[in-house]
Amino acid sequence: MFALTATLVAAFLASSAAAxxxxxxxxxxxxxxxxxxxxxxxxxxxxxxxxxxxxxxIMDAADATIHCNDAGSASGAQLTATVAAGAEITAQWDQWTHREGPVMVYMADCGGDCSSVNSATLKWFKIDEAGLLSGTLGKGEWGNGVIVDTLEWTSTIPANLKPGNYMIRHELLALHQANTPQFYPECAQLKVTGSGSASPSGSALVSFPGGYSMSDPGITINIYDAATAAKTTYQAPGPTVWSG
Structure with a gap:
């Protein structure tokens, strides 16, 4: 009986993760x-x-782990990739099934060695996003649909970004359940090279948690409500994209 129960639990967990x-x-x-x-x-x-x-x-915009889907610390054998300002970075997923919702990409200046920084303390700026690409909220094409079809997303590091150590944060916001947003963020460490001098400031910078509210129009939303489903515009949460 126990073996059967354990098998069923394992199967349930596997199917849940696969979604x-x-x-x-x-x-x-x-x-x-x-x-x-x-x-x-x-x-x-x-x-x-x-x-x-x-x-x-992550089911709450105020969740303590929403910055990088973790407690904020580097691993014991953390690596950092070198990338030139203006170069492309492609994130890849092994699985993704939710078409509805935006893709958002952020960066944060670590102010030194990223491995010694807790990601919950950083200030983030958005370098890329794709929300509703075409059609309506109820039956349109979304940024998340690109991930379903290709399992990857390519962004460009702002060409004039000043050199330094940065975190990059890829976030998928799934809106397939009415008024029940699902956040999927992950982060990686980068060393940006080049001769740029630009840095974001002011309203371009947000904290996580803090950058979103569950009352934001692009977060708690029912895309199956008739009036909402017919809309052809969508406002992604967070700051506007900073291009440098």
Whole structure:
């Protein structure tokens, strides 16, 4: 009886995880960087990605782990990838099933060695986003749909960003359940090179938690409500994209 129950529980957990996802690897300047493996033991893992424990969503914009889907610390064997300002970075997922909702990409200046910084203390600026791409909220094409179809997302590091150590944060916000947003953020460490001099400031910078509220129009939303479903515009949460 116990063996049967354990088997059923394991099957349930596997099916639940399969419905979600997280960033599994990165491609930077043509080089592949393995991401964190949340269902493997932490010991022995080396990655540019910060540790995270599961593919399950964060359900509250004020959740203490919404910055990077973790407690905020680097792994014991944390790596950092070097990338030139103006270069592309591609995040890849092994699985993703939710078409409705935006893709958002943030960065944060660590002010020094990122491995010694708790990601909950950082100030984040948005470098990329894709919300509703075409059609209506109820039957349109979304940024998340691109992830479903391709399992990857490519962004460009702002060309004039000043050199330094940064975190990059990829976030998928799933809106497929009425008034029940699901946040899926993961972070990785970068060393940005180049001769840029630009830095975001003021309203371009947000904290996590703090950057979102559950009352934001792009977060708690019912895309199946007739009036809402017919709309052709969507406001993604957080600041506007900073281009440098």
């Amino acid at each position: 979600h996802g997280g960033v599994n690897r990165y491609i930077i300047d043509g080089e592949l960087y393995q991401g964190w493996s949340p269902y493997n033991v932490a010991s022995g893992q080396t990655s540019i990605e910060r540790p995270y424990s599961s593919y399950n969503p």
